[in-house]
Amino acid sequence: MASEHDGPGDGRLLHLNLFMRLYGHHPAAWQREGTSVESAFDPDTFADLAVTCERGLFDAVFLADSHLSYFGGLHNSAAAMFEPLTLLSYIAAKTSRIGLIGTVSASFHDPFNAARSLASLDLLSGGRAGVNLVTSQSDAEAPLHGLPSLLPPAERYARAKEFAEVMLGLWGSYPREAVLMDKEGGDFLDPTRLRPIEHHGAAFDVRGPLNIPASAQGRPVMVQAGASPEGRDLAARYAEAIYGIGSTIEDAHDYYDDIKRRTRDHGRAEHEIVVLPGVVTVIGETMAEARDKKRHLDSLKSLDRQLAVLGGYIGMDCSRLERNDTMPDLPALEEFPGPKGRYVMMQTLSVDDDGRKVDVGTMLERISAGGGHFTTVGTPSSIADELVRWFEGRAADGFNVNASTLPEGIEEFVDLVVPELQERGVYRAAYEGATLRGHFGQTREAVTA
Known part of the structure; x- marks a missing residue:
């Protein structure tokens, strides 16, 4: 089987990421029989999902975020009851190989504190951290941070661009080699090896190095979820992965080509960004069983x-x-x-x-099942066929799996769909690396402005 470090071309391998969400991605998943309120407060609900995905050799698990107590109506379950980076730190202790991606809003966070928290997660996980940098989308979140409303979109993206630049500078400011532990000379740290930043921008003024040294992968992986031109360009400039869009293979292919073109325009090789459209899965032993599962979930709303x-x-x-x-x-x-x-x-x-x-x-x-994302309802074999069709058709480098129900949906995916993908020769048989950047087949440690 081809190496997971191969670049684009024949032999490339498909990437998988789980969108972790309470009870599942279908908006009525929480209403089905067998779900309990206790699981919403149990961090092992999510840790167990990550363990399952690690068994399935996934690149990463992902936690979205909202600062609101409820979003889009009282009938919608929360993505999680926990702040993402705190929960991912818990999951890091329960896993050993899988990547850990959490959402941070450039509209509401301070770049030094965000860089420090993410660098700490990266260090304690052995180089498995990633950040989904967002600009936020709800004015209702703004008063929680003492703001009357969100900035206009263009200003939000300008702030996010500067936020990314500051974080990247801070992550590069404290190399591991600066920690000497020179017992004879008596110096623990070599300050000459620090690379303090001097950033003076429209939104932030930041001086000095970070106080967390680099991890085994150099720095956290940057992820984006861009659909607007500004979001796509932010991803193409800085991100190593992007959660893409596409209800149809044609739309996803156009999006894929656009992201790769923008990435090349920023002087990067196109394989330096992994495009992961969302896919909603409903799995059955037969097509009839899969359709019945979806029909039942739809009927609950x-x-x-x-x-x-x-x-x-x-x-x-x-x-x-x-x-x-x-x-x-x-x-x-x-x-x-x-x-x-x-x-x-x-x-x-x-x-x-x-x-x-x-x-x-x-x-x-x-x-109904995934809010417009590519939805595949069927047997393990038919679902694998669809994923491979998108992958080989250059509509995706892999997928952000939005299992319609959790934990069952991801257990079925790992036990039934993953072997089908391996049989088709498009998915890894074992982890080769131990870092998230290694899973993505990338070695680049820094994206510069």
């Missing part, structure tokens, strides 16, 4: 709440719509004030291949 979810995605009041109604016209992307990535998928799913708008019932069925 009442119509009014399904319409509320749709309304949140498209920025409209959908409460009076009926299943047989035709989907309303959706404004152009540049006119939509909310999250662009989700909205692009709504635009795609609201029309059929012939360009005609679908009815509301069809739209609800399309978005």
Whole structure:
């Protein structure tokens, strides 16, 4: 089997990442029989998911974040009850190889404190940390930080760019070699090996080195989830992985090509960024069983709440719509004030291949499991076929797996789908490295501005 360190071309291997979420990615997953409120407060709920994924040789597990007590309605479960980096530190002690990616908002955090926390997670995990750097999307979060509202999008992305530059500078300021432990000379540290930064920008003024030395992988891996032009460019400039978008293979292919082009434009090789679109999975021993699983999950969410979810995605009041109604016209992307990535998928799913708008019932069925992400419902073999089709068609370097239910969904994926991928020769048979950057097949330790 080809090395996981191969660059693009024949022999490349598919990457897998789990989006960890309470009970599962389907919005009604928490309502199914067998879920309990106690598991929401138990860190081992998430640690066990990571252990399962490590058994499946996944590159990483990922924790999203919101600063709100609830997001998008009382009928939606939280992604987690814990601050991501704290929970990932707990998971680090329960695992040994799998990468640990947590979300940090450039709109609300201070870059030194963020860099320090992430460097600490990276060091204690042996070089397995990554950060999903976001700009945040809800004005409701702003008052929690003493702000009246979020900055306008262009200013948020400018701040995020500067935030990334500061973090990268700080992570490069304290090399491991600076720790001498010269017992004869009496010096623990060699200050001449420190590389303090002098950053004076529009948003931040930061001087001095970090106080956490570099990890085995050099620094945490940078991840982005960009859909807007500004987000894509931020990812292409700094990120080593991006959580991509695409409801269809055609849209995902266009996105993939755009990200790779932007990456080359910034003077980087295209294999230095791994494109991971989300995939929602519903697995059954037969197609009929898989469809029944999804049908049951869909039935747990009442119509009014399904319409509320749709309304949140498209920025409209959908409460009076009926299943047989035709989907309303959706404004152009540049006119939509909310999250662009989700909205692009709504635009795609609201029309059929012939360009005609679908009815509301069809739209609800399309978005029910994963909010517009590529959804594959079927047997382990059919799901593996679809993943390989996207992978070999250059619509993905791998996938951010959004299992419809947890923990069952990821256990089924690891036990049933992973062997299918290995049999097809597109997935690793064992970990070769011990760091997240190594899993991604990258050796570059620093992305400079």
